Amino acid sequence: MYLAILEQFLFWGGLLVFLISLAMYVGRTKDYKSLIEFWKPTMEMTPKEFNVNRAGLIMMITAVAIRIALFVIY
DSSP states (O other): OHHHHHHHHHHHHHHHHHHHHHHHHHHHHOOOHHHHTTTSOOOOOOHHHHHHHHHHHHHHHHHHHHHHHHHHHO
16 A cells, blocks of 8 residues: 555656756756657756756656556555
8 A cells, every 4th residue: 555655656756856857957948849849859958957857757667667566466
């Protein structure tokens, strides 16, 4: 039960952290086009923005791993 709560927290928290990193990038560069055309590697993030972005992604990936583990266990 606690893992299910942790999974929800990690996923939604990770999504929020990821969106904050994108907001940091847009606030600095005013480059909205890079967010729309995300398949083109045009975003040049600062190390701080990159680390926040990766932390959000890692949180979401961990949440998915917990969901898979709970599915296999139960």
